[in-house]
Amino acid sequence: MKQQGLAFFTDTHLTAIGLLIFFGFFLGVLFWTLRKTQKATYDKLAQIPLEGE
Template structure:
């Protein structure tokens, strides 16, 4: 079964090129998430579910 699946991957340069592309994308996402000065933004985002002022008008009292 494994050999039948691997027969389709004859172009090893394409699979390694795809691996490189996804690895570079993953590293870029990590750099974006852990960039400098993003701690304040994520601090505000983690408190959003606890803020009730935006949704207080939408609920029936």
């Protein structure tokens, strides 16, 4: 079963390019999320569940 599924992944260049694209996207989202310029916004959003009505 595994061998039959992997038989279609013969073009390793496309597989490597896809891996690099998705890894780059992951790093981009990670860096965008952890920016220091948005710390005040994240701190404010973190307090929302603790606020009472």
